[in-house]
Amino acid sequence: MSEKKRGILNPVIIGAAVIVAGGVVGYLYLKGVFSDATSPLASAKVVPDEALMTGMISTDPKAWGQLQQFGTPEAQAAINKGLNDFNKQMTAESKIDYAKDIYPWLGSVMFAVLPSDPNQPSKQNLLMVVGIKDKISAWNFSNKIKSQIKGQETDYNGVKILETTGSSGKTYSAVLNDHLVLAPERKAVEQAIDTFKGQPSFAKKENAASILSKGVDVQNTLAQIYIPEYGNVIQQLIASNPNSPPLPPQSLAQLKQVKSLVMGLGVDNSGLRMKAIGKVDPSLIxxxxxxxxxxxxxxxxxxxxxxxxxxGISRGWAAVVAESQKNSQLQQQLDQYRQQMKTSYNLDLDKDIFGWMxxxxxxxxxxxxxxxxxxxxxxxxxxxxxxxxxxxxxxxxxxxxxxxxxxxxxxxxxxxxxxxxxxxxxxxxxxxxxxxxxxxxxxxxxxxxxxxxxxxxxxxxxxxxxxxxxxxxxxxxxxxxxxxxxxxxxxxxxxxxxxxxxxxxxxxxxxxxxxxxxxxxxxxxxxxxxxxxxxxxxxxxxxx
Structure with missing residues (x-):
């Protein structure tokens, strides 16, 4: 009898254990224990590959708290006043308390700079990607926002886009699994949804995975910026600015050989320290x-x-002279300078001025x-x-x-x-x-x-x-x-x-x-x- 009971109870116990374990796993999942949403690489997977650059802003209060070790009382008061004014503005508009409503679920903050609208080249096109580390807290926050701020939901490619209007204008947002995306332009959110659904992402760009994973080694990181295709970015920024003079083909070719640039800002015992690492084609140096x-x-x-x-000013000058052999415009300018120095002052620009430095x-x-x-x-x-x-x-x-x-x-x-x-x-x-x-x-x-x-x-x-x-x-x-x-x-x-x-x-x-x-x-x-x-x-x- 007892053997039979054990045989009957064992599946029940095992089943109950499975249900409990499943509930625990589900709860931990909602709490973000298994999520990698806070990493730069994960956030970049919902950023469209058209983005020129991305950056991560730290949400770690310990890192920002390191700044408290510096500054005169007047400087500390000025900084605290700015933070308090920001909190008051946020509270006045939506009754949001950062510490209670946002911090519990905020995992990371990435911003991405997208190409400007050709019809509005001076207007910045930004996309924010916020990592969700605790879906339960995020859900509670979402419900609070919906009860306080009027918004309109529409569907795009199977995802709900929420449009809200505040004092600074309209904001469009959508939840993509472990990330919340926000932008002042609906198209940017739509592009993020398309990327989430399988379109090419910023994370797949050449050199992107490496710099997003490694970043720059600074203590108490406050921010990191990632530019995987530096030369192309500069070219697009110049092209989007009608007031910028066109670059010579030789200069443009050199810029395109700059493979990537990553920058990091952190706090150590000396102050704010910024480091940047650029990868270039060795033939450019x-x-x-x-x-x-x-x-x-x-x-x-x-x-x-x-x-x-x-x-080594002389070595730098020699490099400019060598480059002029491939650039007729530069060579013409150098020849003019040489002639002016010779005619006006009887000085040899190459030998008398730069040669001995x-x-x-x-x-x-x-x-x-x-x-x-x-x-x-x-x-x-x-x-x-x-x-x-x-x-x-x-x-x-x-x-x-x-x-x-x-x-x-x-x-x-x-x-x-x-x-x-x-x-x-x-x-x-x-x-x-x-x-x-x-x-x-x-x-x-x-x-x-x-x-x-x-x-x-x-x-x-x-x-x-x-x-x-x-x-x-x-x-x-x-x-x-x-x-x-x-x-x-x-x-x-x-x-x-x-x-x-x-x-x-x-x-x-x-x-x-x-x-x-x-x-x-x-x-x-x-x-x-x-x-x-x-x-x-x-x-x-x-x-x-």
């Missing part, structure tokens, strides 16, 4: 990549406000409150490193001779054992000067005060805390730096605005700008087909 030694930065003083450095170089803006620079608060300086000092000196002598024919006096002066040549105006004001810092480094500086600063330079830029904080964390080796000290820059801006008696910078904008410590940027080339760029918006630590 005309200038051989050589990382800079980085020594030229040390030849600029602590008072440096901003700097751009690099290496084969080492590192840097251009900088430097603080100064002396002489005629006092009215501006800064002046400029250049440093060139060269392996051909003889040609460089011969060129500078020719330029001195040209200056002397234009009422400028050229005189020598000794500064701490170094000979510098200075150009004096008829008023005896020193316009600029130049000299050799060592056997391979020649500098040119505007104003007598900067000449002395460049020669003496007891405290160099590369040893400053500001430069180390802003540029020190950028990837190395690299091709050089773009560097801005924001404190020194804002000091000049505020001073010049006050002197000009213009309206001051608005308080909120000023609060944001003064929370930025500086900007650093560089680039590198890890292999023949890859170019990388990195930029840091260095932010000041939060103060009480």
């Amino acid at each position: 005309k200038v051989e990549y050589k990382p800079t030694p980085g020594k030229v930065v040390a030849q600029f003083p602590l008072e440096t406000i901003a700097l751009i450095s690099g290496q 084969d080492g590192e170089f840097a251009l900088a803006a430097i603080s100064s409150n002396q002489g005629f620079l006092a009215q501006f608060g800064f002046g400029g300086a250049l440093v060139f490193k060269t392996s051909d000092r003889q040609t460089a000196e011969a060129t500078l002598a020719k330029i001195d001779a040209i200056a002397q024919t234009n009422s400028i006096t050229v005189a020598e002066r000794n500064v701490q054992g170094k000979t510098v040549k200075e150009w004096k105006l008829p008023s005896q004001e020193i316009l600029l000067g130049y000299g050799w810092l060592d056997n391979e480094s020649v500098f040119v500086a505007v104003g007598s005060s900067l000449i002395d600063v460049m020669v003496t330079n007891s405290n160099s830029l590369d040893g400053s805390e500001s430069f180390k904080a802003i540029a020190g964390s950028l990837q190395k080796p690299n091709i050089g730096y773009f560097y801005v000290d924001m404190d020194k820059t804002m000091s000049l801006v505020n001073r010049n605005l006050a002197a000009a008696q213009n309206n001051p910078i608005p308080a909120e904008a000023n609060a944001i700008l003064t929370s930025i410590r500086g900007i650093g940027m560089t680039a590198t080339q890890p292999d023949a087909s890859t170019s990388q760029m990195e930029m840091l918006l260095a932010l000041k630590p939060k103060t009480k």
